[in-house]
Amino acid sequence: MRLSSTLTPAVLSLLVPGSLALSVNLQSRATTCNGSPDLCNRSYGNITFVGAHDSYAVGINNLAANQDYNVTQQLTDGIRLLQVQAHNLSSDIQLCHTSCDLLNGGTLDNYLSQVKTWMDGNPNDVVTMLIVNSDNLDPSLFDQVYKSAGVDTLSYNPPAASMPATGWPTLGTLIDAGTRLVTFLSTTANFAEVPYLIDEFSNVFETPFDVTTTFDCSVNRTSGDPTTQMFLINHFLDQVILGFAAPFVEEANATNAVSGSNSLGEQVQLCVSDYNRSPNFMLVDFYEYGNGSVFQVAASANGVSYNPTTPIATPIPQGSQTSSASGSAGTVSTTSTSIGFALSVIIGAMSIS
Template sequence: MFVSSKSRAQAALIATSVLLSASSSSFVHASPSEPLNRRATTCNGSPDLCNRSFGNVTFVGAHDSYAVGINNLAANQDYNITQQLNDGIRMLQMQAHNLNGVIQLCHTSCSLYNGGPLSTYLGTVKTWLDANPNEVLSLLIVNSDDLPPTEYDTVFKGAGLDTMSYAPPSASIPATQWPTLGSLIDSGKRLLTFMDASADFTSVPYIIDEFTNIWESPYDVTTTFDCSVNRTKGDSTTEMYLINHFLDTLILGQPAPDPSQANQTNAVSGTNSLGAQFELCASQYGRNPNFMLVDFYEYGGGSVFEVAATANGVTYSPTTPIATPIPQGGSSTTGSGTAGSGTPSPNSAVSMTTRWTTVWVLFSSAMLGAWYVV
């Protein structure tokens, strides 16, 4: 069919206009490896998030996600990570230690709380990711003993997570330049792992340095939450940011998780609530927090996820109810490797002997100046 020169010129003009419009879009451009044809139509539970940059989404994180149990002063969660992920947690924070050459998830000390080997934990993460192909997940590793990232790389490869891990194009990226959730899902690189110390982009690029990419608000709060920049190694005006929103109580003068206040701490609104800290930080910095770390996430009946949904401009409407709090004195999964187990089936409650052993370890740690909790 003959096409006139005028028609060809009009077509070229339209094409140029489309390209110019695309280049001025507010969405962050995906990495060069992003497939040209988008396949993901639902991302982290909503089609509205597929075109959203990872750096422009608010995620709920489980603080010390592996520290599962009740009647234990070192426990931060009631349910194991499979249940946490099923309910909507999308950042799993953990504290890793070197225990006789094995990377172990322990709270301050492996004698205080031992959540099992990282290898078991990551195996559970891999199983969940395989079963949920439209989800983007983050890990945040507190590298307590400054182990080199190559040692973590070995464990990630053993779990099959290295091939699912996103490696950024450089060691640090401004919040506005992260790929979209849709592109991460399309590429199969749906796991983003951040490490607080000793990350090395040149040796293991998918283990991302936290503090040149994310700044954090204060932790171990026992009174009122604020939004001050507590830890960073980069430019806090351009980095993503994380608010630590877990309330502690003082035991022998040292901070320990406080489930008694968790309903209000995790609430959508009210004094010292997650919603109140979120609004304060968003107002103060002109942009939403990217990550909100909480203890006992299920307290509040899903309120922590409602705060995130509102921040992301989507509706929080879970298809099934989330887990319910387990009262102290009841039964739940506990330490010694159960944090990553595939089902939340309860074990017997921690005995009073274990509870007082925990108190004694806290006391000894405080006296030796070895206490720290993050």
């Protein structure tokens, strides 16, 4: 009898009774996971993912922008952790950088709809969302948006509110189950109320952020045990302008590099030295600077080859007045705001405070 590879273990146990059923080698149906066959049988907690810091904060000539390309392009190029800041504005959950007057990336509903569209077209990829709950909104409000965007059914429900890094399922398991979206919430997570909105700091610790000098691997934020948790490195370099920490775009090639002083590769190696394991998440600004170097660092950490089949998007020079930018997947919309306007907003906010 020929058995279909799509049959579930439960069905196979009925079709192949007795000792024969015990000898059936049940493998994950997913043969390529997040771009590599070598990752399918690896635990989610034992993989390094590249993340886009403030992934919604897309723009040119705006001091509050952290990315050149929208979320669709980010995912197409290889970003697998999407970090956002959620704010309550006009009864909507808006994605804003510190202040919605400084940079408003639109609604969470619209953002998640774009993520859903991309994930529907890429069924062998696991994506992580990290929501910074800036206004401490109740998880039920996020649940409503997830359901509206249709991503609640894609979301992974863990068996417990917190798990060690070694307790997570494999990528193949997540893909086969169709629960390919893992979401962490920075505050107010309630496992009993909305289990798929996972408390970040009982599962993940973070290194220092808003770094303006040298990156390190010290524990900056956690509510759990750093020796067993997954961990995230904040690897985006800022410069201080009028008291505002703004992305240091001019240093992005060096910051995102595979090697060199204060590079992403150097911080990863430092963390391996400190903890005897690679970081699970690497949060970066302007990921495309370095011509794919951030993805090369991740591939090296994961022990897989970095052989992109298509080039990633290219950096957009600051000072450009164009309202759109062309990436490897076509034209990507951006938000163009003058530096003068951004500075005026900062000065105004400082005068109010």
